Amino acid sequence: MEQTLQLLNDKKWVRWTALCLLASAMFFGYIFMDVLSPLQTALQTSKGWNPSAYGHFAGSETFLNVFVFFLIFAGIILDKMGVRFTAILSGAVMFAGAAINYMALTEWFDASSLKPAMEQFLNLPEAWWNITPFYAGMPASAKLSAIGFMIFGCGVEMAGITVSRGIVKWFAGKEMALAMGIEMAIARIGVAVVFVGSPAIAAIGGSIEVSRPLGLAVLLLLIGLICFIVYSFMDRKLDAQLGKSGDVAADDEQFRISDLRYIFASKVFWIVALLCVLYYSAIFPFQKYANNMLQCNLGITAEQAGLVFSVFPLGAAAITPMLGNFLDRRGKGATMLIYGAILMIVCHLTFAFGLPALRGADTPSEVDNETIITGHVVELTVDGTPVEADVVFSPRHFSSEEQMRLFYGLKSGDDVVFNPSVAYADADDAGKTAERVANLLNLDYADALECDSDFRLTIDKIEAPSGAVGIIVAFLAIIVLGISFSLVPASLWPSVPKLVDVKLLGSAYAVIFWIQNIGLYAFPMIIGSVLVKANPGISNPLSYNYTWPMVLFACLGGLALLFGLWLKVIDRKKGYGLEKPNINVPKAEEEFPIE
Numbered sequence: 001m002e003q004t005l006q007l008l009n010d011k012k013w014v015r016w017t018a019l020c021l022l023a024s025a026m027f028f029g030y031i032f033m034d035v036l037s038p039l040q041t042a043l044q045t046s047k048g049w050n051p052s053a054y055g056h057f058a059g060s061e062t063f064l065n066v067f068v069f070f071l072i073f074a075g076i077i078l079d080k081m082g083v084r085f086t087a088i089l090s091g092a093v094m095f096a097g098a099a100i101n102y103m104a105l106t107e108w109f110d111a112s113s114l115k116p117a118m119e120q121f122l123n124l125p126e127a128w129w130n131i132t133p134f135y136a137g138m139p140a141s142a143k144l145s146a147i148g149f150m151i152f153g154c155g156v157e158m159a160g161i162t163v164s165r166g167i168v169k170w171f172a173g174k175e176m177a178l179a180m181g182i183e184m185a186i187a188r189i190g191v192a193v194v195f196v197g198s199p200a201i202a203a204i205g206g207s208i209e210v211s212r213p214l215g216l217a218v219l220l221l222l223i224g225l226i227c228f229i230v231y232s233f234m235d236r237k238l239d240a241q242l243g244k245s246g247d248v249a250a251d252d253e254q255f256r257i258s259d260l261r262y263i264f265a266s267k268v269f270w271i272v273a274l275l276c277v278l279y280y281s282a283i284f285p286f287q288k289y290a291n292n293m294l295q296c297n298l299g300i301t302a303e304q305a306g307l308v309f310s311v312f313p314l315g316a317a318a319i320t321p322m323l324g325n326f327l328d329r330r331g332k333g334a335t336m337l338i339y340g341a342i343l344m345i346v347c348h349l350t351f352a353f354g355l356p357a358l359r360g361a362d363t364p365s366e367v368d369n370e371t372i373i374t375g376h377v378v379e380l381t382v383d384g385t386p387v388e389a390d391v392v393f394s395p396r397h398f399s400s401e402e403q404m405r406l407f408y409g410l411k412s413g414d415d416v417v418f419n420p421s422v423a424y425a426d427a428d429d430a431g432k433t434a435e436r437v438a439n440l441l442n443l444d445y446a447d448a449l450e451c452d453s454d455f456r457l458t459i460d461k462i463e464a465p466s467g468a469v470g471i472i473v474a475f476l477a478i479i480v481l482g483i484s485f486s487l488v489p490a491s492l493w494p495s496v497p498k499l500v501d502v503k504l505l506g507s508a509y510a511v512i513f514w515i516q517n518i519g520l521y522a523f524p525m526i527i528g529s530v531l532v533k534a535n536p537g538i539s540n541p542l543s544y545n546y547t548w549p550m551v552l553f554a555c556l557g558g559l560a561l562l563f564g565l566w567l568k569v570i571d572r573k574k575g576y577g578l579e580k581p582n583i584n585v586p587k588a589e590e591e592f593p594i595e
Contacts, residue, residue, distance in 0.1 A: 268499060
């Protein structure tokens with residue numbers, strides 16, 4: 001009796017090994033994508049990146065994908081050339097762009113002739129027609145970083161659609177939603193690693209160096225490229241078993257560019273795509289500002305803010321696989337999208353109004369041990385050289401009650417003159433004094449040792465930090481946001497194969513990612529501009545009011561909720577099966593059958 005050949009993807013350990021390779025590469029990609037997010041304050045103080053420059057850099061990641069239609073081409077490349085070719089190409093592009101980004105933030109760049117050249121390059125006016133991430137006055141390091149980041153963005157978004165297509169290839173008819181959920185969970189862990197590890201790595205040695213964690217992330221991307229190469233050997237063997245010479249299907253099934261009309265003609269596909277861009281525009285740009293928002297709203301350090309925010313990707317990582325397994329066996333994909341949007345609205349409104357309400361008020365009468373003071377230096381010289389700095393500190397670190405009394409009776413807008421070396425003097429350890437001065441004024445350790453003069457500090461805020469209630473509310477809101485971030489991706493991406501023929505999946509994911517990238521390009525810059533306009537005259541990155549940016553994110557969630565409700569109504573009428581389980585369920589009649 002003739003035996004049926006067991007394919008590689010029929011073996012559980014083999015298909016899960018393939019998933020591990022794909023997910024590892026995306027894990028390293030997500031690490032690099034957000035490696036600078038917890039360092040927004042350090043980028044402003046050490047590199048001169050104000051919120052506008054930072055927002056333009058953050059938005060640059062998607063520029064080529066959106067305006068040069070690179071993602072659309074990437075989808076066509078994926079459908080024409082296959083998973084393994086596109087995976088290796090995307091890994092190489094990620095690594096090249098990341099290397100340029102890293103170079104821009106090194107001391108080598110600061111001392112090179114490339115820096116003044118970049119200062120004269122891409123000085124475009126901030127006019128309505130300037131859709132690029134570049135503008136006149138943008139720091140040279142931010143310009144070159146943006147160039148590298150947009151190249152990296154081409155690679156990471158190409159990798160995203162390739163990994164999704166690869167999972168469908170290996171898990172179709174099996175644990176597809178669970179596999180996608182685990183892949184996303186591993187990627188989310190990368191974000192958690194960044195928010196906890198990036199500030200700590202940058203601070204090694206006593207002074208902040210933003211290029212240090214960036215360099216480590218570049219090395220991880222090289223490992224990711226190797227993962228894609230190893231995966232390609234497994235993918236080739238699977239194709240050989242399927243009787244193909246490569247990824248490209250037989251002539252009667254082969255992808256044709258003209259088939260894209262079936263995607264663009266589908267109303268339900270566009271609803272899914274718009275829901276995606278609205279939801280992700282309220283998540284990924286938020287990640288770029290979350291660390292600084294928590295610092296401003298809670299009065300905590302960058303390291304502490306990183307620990308608070310780390311529960312967001314970790315919570316999403318823990319819950320997403322379980323939701324994927326539920327979706328495989330029980331369904332309810334459209335309902336999950338609705339619940340995810342509702343939770344996101346609640347969380348962003350909590351960040352907008354709840355956390356500031358729990359923060360200590362301005363304290364004009366007295367300063368105690370828990371007071372947090374933020375301000376900016378007006379006059380300070382180090383070894384005869386004028387120094388500018390934004391500072392945040394608590395007088396509890398001062399060496400004496402006499403130094404602390406200098407702040408009694410002061411309020412926001414007042415000036416105070418004192419010598420930081422005297423204020424922080426440690427009779428037993430001069431090195432500890434210099435270290436505290438270096439951290440306060442963001443100076444190198446050597447410069448801090450030479451700092452022995454008075455300086456005038458203009459106070460921006462005198463506040464008590466959030467107590468236990470504020471910290472708990474922040475943790476709970478972040479956890480709930482992580483649940484939201486599990487509900488939507490876990491249900492969104494496995495739903496696409498129910499709407500699109502398998503030979504169009506690469507292009508379908510590419511179109512969705514392209515539309516998503518429009519939001520990811522625009523909203524970091526929009527949020528940066530809103531943050532600047534909502535804080536006139538505020539230059540201290542630890543004194544920003546984040547109410548309006550958070551309200552804007554909540555509005556995006558409201559629109560996503562409306563599209564989710566619309567999608568559920570259409571699914572009920574047309575029977576796409578979005579509410580049905582994925583395992584062993586016949587595909588519903590398609591809206592656009594392939595002839």
